[in-house]
Amino acid sequence: MLVWTRRSRLLLWLAFGVLFGVVIxxxxxxVGLAAVAGTWNGVLPAEYTTGHLADAVSGDALASALVxxxxxxxxxxxxxxCGAWAALAARSAPAPVRRVVDTVLHLPVAVPSVxxxxxxxxxxxxxxxxxxGTRWIVLVAHLVIVLPFGYGVVSAAxxxxxxxxxxxxxxxxxxxxxxxxxVRLPLLLPALSAAASLALALSxxxxxxxxxxxxPDWRTLPVSVFAQTDRGEVFLASASxxxxxxxxxxxxxxxxxxxxxxxxx
Amino acid sequence: MxxxxxxxxxxxxxxxxxxxxxxxxxxxPPMLVVLGFFCYPLALVVRQSLVSESGEVGLAVxxxxxxxxxxxxxxxxxxxxxxxxxxxxxxLGTFLALVLAFTPFPGARVxxxxxxxxxxxxxxxxxxxxxxxxxxxxxxxxxxxxxxGGPVDFLYGPWGVLLAEVTFYTPFVMRPVLAAFAxxxxxxxxxxxxxxxxxxxxxRQVVLPEAWPALASGTCLTLLMxxxxxxxxxxxxxxxxxxxxxxxxxxxxVTFDYPAACVVAVVNVVLSVxxxxxxxxxxxxxxxNRAGExxxxxxxxxx
Amino acid sequence: xxxxxxxxxxxxxxxxxxxxxRELDLVVGRGEALALLGxxxxxxxxxxxxxxxFVRPHSGRVLLSGVxxxxxxxxxxxxxxxxxxxxxxxxxxxxxxxxxxxxxRRMPRRExxxxxxxxxxxxxxxxxxxxxxxxxSGGQQQxxxxxxxxxxxxxxxxLDEPLSALDAALREEMLAELLxxxxxxxxxxxxxxxxxxGEALALADRVAVMRDARLVEVGPTAQxxxxxxxxxxxxxxxxxxxxxxxxxxxxxxxxxxSDGTVRADGLATVRLAGAxxxxxxxxxxxxxxxxxxxxxxxxxxxxxxxxLPARLLGVQWRGTGFRLELELDDGSRLRADVSTVDGLPAVxxxxxxxIPDGCPLVPAGAGA
Numbered sequence: 024m025l026v027w028t029r030r031s032r033l034l035l036w037l038a039f040g041v042l043f044g045v046v047i048x049x050x051x052x053x054v055g056l057a058a059v060a061g062t063w064n065g066v067l068p069a070e071y072t073t074g075h076l077a078d079a080v081s082g083d084a085l086a087s088a089l090v091x092x093x094x095x096x097x098x099x100x101x102x103x104x105c106g107a108w109a110a111l112a113a114r115s116a117p118a119p120v121r122r123v124v125d126t127v128l129h130l131p132v133a134v135p136s137v138x139x140x141x142x143x144x145x146x147x148x149x150x151x152x153x154x155x156g157t158r159w160i161v162l163v164a165h166l167v168i169v170l171p172f173g174y175g176v177v178s179a180a181x182x183x184x185x186x187x188x189x190x191x192x193x194x195x196x197x198x199x200x201x202x203x204x205x206v207r208l209p210l211l212l213p214a215l216s217a218a219a220s221l222a223l224a225l226s227x228x229x230x231x232x233x234x235x236x237x238x239p240d241w242r243t244l245p246v247s248v249f250a251q252t253d254r255g256e257v258f259l260a261s262a263s264x265x266x267x268x269x270x271x272x273x274x275x276x277x278x279x280x281x282x283x284x285x286x287x288x
Numbered sequence: 289m290x291x292x293x294x295x296x297x298x299x300x301x302x303x304x305x306x307x308x309x310x311x312x313x314x315x316x317p318p319m320l321v322v323l324g325f326f327c328y329p330l331a332l333v334v335r336q337s338l339v340s341e342s343g344e345v346g347l348a349v350x351x352x353x354x355x356x357x358x359x360x361x362x363x364x365x366x367x368x369x370x371x372x373x374x375x376x377x378x379x380l381g382t383f384l385a386l387v388l389a390f391t392p393f394p395g396a397r398v399x400x401x402x403x404x405x406x407x408x409x410x411x412x413x414x415x416x417x418x419x420x421x422x423x424x425x426x427x428x429x430x431x432x433x434x435x436x437g438g439p440v441d442f443l444y445g446p447w448g449v450l451l452a453e454v455t456f457y458t459p460f461v462m463r464p465v466l467a468a469f470a471x472x473x474x475x476x477x478x479x480x481x482x483x484x485x486x487x488x489x490x491x492r493q494v495v496l497p498e499a500w501p502a503l504a505s506g507t508c509l510t511l512l513m514x515x516x517x518x519x520x521x522x523x524x525x526x527x528x529x530x531x532x533x534x535x536x537x538x539x540x541x542v543t544f545d546y547p548a549a550c551v552v553a554v555v556n557v558v559l560s561v562x563x564x565x566x567x568x569x570x571x572x573x574x575x576x577n578r579a580g581e582x583x584x585x586x587x588x589x590x591x
Numbered sequence: 592x593x594x595x596x597x598x599x600x601x602x603x604x605x606x607x608x609x610x611x612x613r614e615l616d617l618v619v620g621r622g623e624a625l626a627l628l629g630x631x632x633x634x635x636x637x638x639x640x641x642x643x644x645f646v647r648p649h650s651g652r653v654l655l656s657g658v659x660x661x662x663x664x665x666x667x668x669x670x671x672x673x674x675x676x677x678x679x680x681x682x683x684x685x686x687x688x689x690x691x692x693x694x695x696r697r698m699p700r701r702e703x704x705x706x707x708x709x710x711x712x713x714x715x716x717x718x719x720x721x722x723x724x725x726x727x728s729g730g731q732q733q734x735x736x737x738x739x740x741x742x743x744x745x746x747x748x749x750l751d752e753p754l755s756a757l758d759a760a761l762r763e764e765m766l767a768e769l770l771x772x773x774x775x776x777x778x779x780x781x782x783x784x785x786x787x788x789g790e791a792l793a794l795a796d797r798v799a800v801m802r803d804a805r806l807v808e809v810g811p812t813a814q815x816x817x818x819x820x821x822x823x824x825x826x827x828x829x830x831x832x833x834x835x836x837x838x839x840x841x842x843x844x845x846x847x848x849s850d851g852t853v854r855a856d857g858l859a860t861v862r863l864a865g866a867x868x869x870x871x872x873x874x875x876x877x878x879x880x881x882x883x884x885x886x887x888x889x890x891x892x893x894x895x896x897x898x899l900p901a902r903l904l905g906v907q908w909r910g911t912g913f914r915l916e917l918e919l920d921d922g923s924r925l926r927a928d929v930s931t932v933d934g935l936p937a938v939x940x941x942x943x944x945x946i947p948d949g950c951p952l953v954p955a956g957a958g959a
Contacts, residue, residue, distance in 0.1 A: 025390035025490060027481065035387055039383075039388075042380060046380060046451075047403075050414050050417040050452075051402070051409075051417065052417075053418075053421050054420075057416075063425075065430050066430050067427075105321050109318035109319070111314075115311040116311040116315055117311075127323075129568075130561070131322075133560045133563070134560065135532075135553075135556055135557070137533040137536045137540075137553075138333070141536055141546075142330050142332065142333045145329060145336050145550065147329070163325050220408075224408035224409075227410070228409065230412055230522065231519065234537070235540055248412065248416070252523060253525075257419055257420070261416060268413070473678055475678035478672070478674070479739075481644075481665035482643050482666070482672040483691050483740075483743060484669065484692050484695040485666055498681070
């Protein structure tokens with residue numbers, strides 16, 4: 024306990040409520056409200072409608088949503104596989120190598136997503152590697168952006184993991200492959216799921232690189248939301264954002280449930 | 289004994305050789321991904337920045353871009369915005385985390401969950417919601433009775449971007465700080481109070497020194513993220529708020545001036561990698577220091 | 592007449608729906624050492640926290656030297672508190688830890704310096720001023736925590752399980768140290784929370800036994816040990832065997848409801864496994880309630896030939912002697928501590944048990 028008197032505690036809570044409400048809670052509430060607003064000229068919407076949400080799950084918007092889901096799933100799966108692979112392989116490498124790997128794999132965090140997009144444009148716009156104009160360049164960009172998180176989460180989990188378990192398994196006569204499949208990976212499941220959650224959330228909301236790279240047939244939902252905002256369709260944009268958040272949430276809850284089951288064992 | 293040892297000895301040299309190279313071979317696939325899709329393109333960006341559109345190699349593009357007023361303006365704006373937003377996030381985040389951690393109230397857990405949820409949100413969401421809150425036809429203007437074109441008109445300028453970044457990145461400060469606060473045993477606060485220290489003294493002399501590494505590394509990270517923020521700037525769409533990432537975007541796909549875009553990109557990357565290095569250093573140096581103390585204390589902790 | 596150092600009047604503490612302390616009335620005199628003894632969850636630590644001001648009582652009042660401090664925050668109470676894991680400030684050196692309370696009082700620098708030197712010398716830590724807590728052993732951290740609490744010269748020192756984090760040898764040493772401090776600071780009242788009866792017996796003038804958020808019994812240490820009035824006290828303080836007995840002839844002088852002989856020496860007659868014994872009722876025994884005899888293991892005698900017939904269930908060697916597990920013919924079990932097992936039959940065979948007269952007789956409650 025830091026504050027002992029009831030009066031100062033109440034004052035503190037009041038300040039907390041005002042600041043948190045104005046700075047964080049109110050903006051979050053706005054998007055939800057706008058998604059179902061029919062007309063909005065006063066403090067609160069004058070009427071409510073589900074029309075924008077319906078628009079957001081049909082036609083172009085629906086196509087965009089599906090693109091986002093596919094991009095998110097592929098990129099996060101690839102990031103988790105690649106990141107976990109690197110983290111596990113780096114464990115048994117000599118210390119200097121491990122340090123280099125660690126630095127290189129964390130580095131994309133420090134590079135703005137727009138620059139990731141630009142660099143892929145520069146590198147893959149001409150043969151022999153012509154990816155520009157295909158959906159692959161978007162997928163690659165998302166992979167590069169979320170990979171550090173896949174690697175970081177798994178690597179941190181390995182730091183905390185008890186090395187004795189793998190040693191015991193080996194002492195019982197299990198081959199390295201068996202130790203990996205039956206002991207190390209199952210123990211890592213919660214971390215893998217956490218890494219996938221983080222990667223999925225980031226990929227679903229990515230704009231910077233995508234807006235530099237997207238081909239007409241692979242437009243993710245955030246890019247569509249920007250287009251809608253640009254056209255002045257702010258309510259549709261809100262509805263699309265709500266759909267995006269909903270899809271992300273479904274993914275996170277699914278992964279969370281998997282994590283819960285893995286942790287129970 | 290010898291019967292078992294002999295075959296081992298016979299295969300030992302080759303085995304040892306294999307042991308040495310196997311980990312590196314295993315590292316190859318993920319490293320190829322990073323090198324091919326991240327390092328190689330980034331190297332090409334650096335090269336591109338040194339080649340002018342007419343094909344000459346040299347610092348001509350650099351000279352041209354770096355001295356241009358739009359670049360210096362963008363650089364200044366980026367630094368000001370990220371420093372300002374970070375200061376706001378650190379102040380606000382520390383205050384909110386303090387209240388959540390040390391004077392919890394019913395519903396504090398829900399608030400913590402909301403804070404966690406924001407971490408999974410895209411940043412442009414905040415910019416979008418600001419349109420409804422502070423836009424010319426937004427709630428605030430309606431509440432102040434202005435109707436469209438009301439008295440509140442800061443959104444489409446630097447202050448709008450700043451406030452949006454504070455809103456979005458405050459949770460990023462709160463999380464590590466909350467984790468650090470959770471490490472401070474409540475018994476220390478109790479004992480400090482019993483020794484006669486008022487809340488303010490306890491905060492300054494007991495709580496903050498413990499949270500300082502988390503605050504420092506959180507500050508670096510927030511500086512980095514606000515500097516590289518793109519979604520908010522793009523969505524707010526303020527004409528006079530051009531940051532470095534925004535300039536890369538404009539040069540890259542609006543005017544298709546790749547060499548200039550690459551120059552801006554290199555500057556941006558150098559700045560943010562420098563910040564990132566400081567962040568990692570702070571994290572490692574201060575973090576391990578504290579971890580050592582934590583372990584020493586953990587020996588006494590039955591929990 | 593001066594007011595007691597600490598007084599609790601009907602203090603209850605709730606944490607959400609759970610009641611951590613129920614209507615506690617307790618007085619600690621000036622310079623007195625009181626031990627709050629009980630198992631975990633008995634409310635003893637909560638009682639201490641209510642005195643320190645770390646928890647706010649749901650009802651009741653807390654008085655320090657006659658002043659009602661129920662609503663005062665801890666920093667206005669001026670008490671010395673030593674908690675279980677010491678809670679030394681990890682980023683401050685030993686001297687700064689000890690000076691913390693003095694600086695909070697804005698004491699001049701020179702005096703702070705003097706006082707720190709003085710209390711560190713008192714706990715034998717004068718050579719460790721410049722160390723950080725993490726560079727100290729558990730016992731040394733403990734000494735610093737005590738020095739920090741004593742530096743502000745509190746009228747009352749509150750100690751919450753101060754020895755529980757130490758190993759056995761160190762605990763003995765610190766116990767002796769605390770006894771020495773008691774002698775050096777005769778005017779400082781001490782409230783000592785522990786689950787260890789040995790510590791309570793060694794340190795306290797009076798003991799308050801607690802259980803399930805309630806005060807079971809409070810009294811001078813020797814009285815509680817020798818003449819416990821509650822079954823729980825008998826078993827917790829001194830680990831007595833509680834043997835269900837039948838009251839044959841009840842009631843010493845002064846107690847009412849007697850329907851049997853009043854013996855001149857104030858002892859009642861009870862029947863245990865068919866044999867008659869004389870026992871001392873430590874309080875009123877309402878007619879008809881079941882009673883139990885509290886017999887300490889070291890008072891039980893075991894022989895091969897004489898006494899109550901029993902079966903030897905097991906023997907543990909404890910270094911200084913042996914602990915025997917026995918079963919009487921009526922099925923009740925008891926423990927006996929003896930110095931030798933020479934001449935005793937093997938485990939599983941029959942032995943004789945004798946229990947001395949004058950063991951405390953208490954109402955048998957819901958079991959210990």
